Amino acid sequence: MRKRIFRQMAGLVTLGILLVSMVLCILFYHRLSSQACADLQERAQMFEKDDSGRAFHYLRQVRPEDMRVSLISQKGVVxxxxxxxxxxLGDHLDREEIEEALSMGHGESRRFSDTLGTETYYYAIRLSDDSVLRTSSTIHSIGGMFSDILPGTxxxxxxxxxxxxxxxRRLAQRVVEPINQVDLSADPPDVPYDELASFAxxxxxxxxxxxxxxxQLKKRTDTIQAIMDQMEEGVVLFDLRGTxxxxxxxxxxxxxxxxxxxxxxxxxxxxxxxxxGKLRQALQGHRGEMIHRREEKEYRVLISPVPQIGVAVFFLNITEKSQAEKMRREFSANVSHELRTPLTSIYGNVEMLSAGMVRExxxxxxxxxxxxxxxRLITLIEDIMMLSRLDEGKPGxxxxxxxxxxVASECVDALKxxxxxxxxxxxxxxxxxMAANRALIYEMLYNLIDNGIKYNKAGxxxxxxxxxxxxxTVITVSDTGIGISDKDQERIFERFYRADKSRSKKSGGTxxxxxxxxxxVLAxxxxxxxxxxxxxGTQFEIVFPG
Known part of the structure; x- marks a missing residue:
């Protein structure tokens, strides 16, 4: 700030001095020029009532260094x-000052010489015999005057x-020093000049x-960070350099x-x-997406450019979704297979009956x-519908x-x-x-007891x-049947999975x-x-919270 004040003050002082010098020179030039012209006019007017002869007698005594005088006839002859x-000298009749003097009694003109840098003032007056007396004086032009007085000026x-x-410099230091000592941390700051009060x-x-x-920014940043930390999705932010x-x-x-x-x-x-590669494309403004597998988990990775900041990358855990999709595809394939088998049998038997190929x-x-x-087909469809209702979360x-x-006794009577x-x-x-959906509990116990009978041994x-x-509440359903291997126990609750496929087909299981x-149970x-x-044998143990 001090340098700025100093530069401005020094500039103003320099400009002021230059302007004053120029104005004084111009005023002096005009004063000098006016005085010279007045002297010429005064000397010429002394001969206004004389004729050329009498004027000639005095004009011969005028020295050239004082002023130049010319006597010109009415016809312009010098x-x-x-x-x-x-x-x-040639004809002067066309000179401006001569023409004015012959017509008006007196005339004047100025002529400049750019080569010599001078200005000549001419003043002419008509004498009593209509001849013209012309006086002139040459002075330096204002440019020439500046050239002459330039070194001193x-x-x-x-x-x-x-x-x-x-x-x-001294004044700027004295002005700025109190400002530099102002304590801006005070409320309000104590300023040395009243002019700075509003600024303070x-x-x-x-x-x-x-x-x-x-x-507010810190609060907003903390809020955003808290939200990001509570997100189940992984979020990573990169700057424009990929850091x-x-x-x-x-x-x-x-x-x-x-x-x-x-x-x-x-x-x-x-x-x-x-x-x-996707990250580099995102830094160039292109969105990207990919699947990343890590530690038996599957993530959907969304890579989005953020203008003027960088890239935001989201890691969405789709492991369960992928597994559900895989199960859905397997379920659809199994349903198709399970439906096709009885339908094919029905179609074949009906075709033989309709063709008359069967004996009475x-x-x-x-x-x-x-x-x-x-x-079997009806049972399969009913089971599929039951699973669909349970998948939709509508157990009743x-x-x-x-x-x-x-309920268990009713199931035993039904399977007697x-x-x-x-x-x-x-x-x-x-x-x-317990508080439960009676129909679903009946279905659960019926299936377990039915399996225990189907896969059991005689006696x-x-x-x-x-x-x-x-x-x-603990319900245990055990049997003395064929049992289940450890490998099959891991998959026994999967849809359409059968530990003993041949026996399941014969027993009509779906x-x-x-x-x-x-x-x-989960519902x-x-x-x-x-x-x-x-x-x-096999034992199923079901535990319901109290």
Missing amino acids: LFDNMVRSGN AAVVLLFILIGYFTS RAIAEYRSQIEQDSR ILSVNKSASRIFHTDDTAEGKSALELLRDMEFS EDKPLFYGKIMGEAS EFHEQVDLAE QKAIGHQVAVEVTGSGI GCVAVRICQSKKD GLGLAIVKHI HGGRIGVSGKPGE
């Missing part, structure tokens, strides 16, 4: 000139400029506004890193050629096959008090003939009452035990029974487990 022989101007320079108030207001904006700006908590868990990743290259976070005594056998496959209202032992046919005994022990048994406490059981907030060994 009769006398005290500086040049009259015979060497320049020296004086330079002297004043130097004086002004040191004065301006403005600074205080701006400082207060900046502090408020800083607090990591921020990593939220989810992304830190995905890549097993922390805040130390900030400021590092993208390659230190994820060494993937496809990701590096064999027709009941074919009708029985058609009815059996149709029954759980407000009914269900007697578990009563089947148990007798397989030579399997079924027993129910214990009791318990075997199925035991249903119900145990209820304040903490939970492969959906245990999947339905698991969905019913009631419970859990189910299976144990057993091949040849030693």
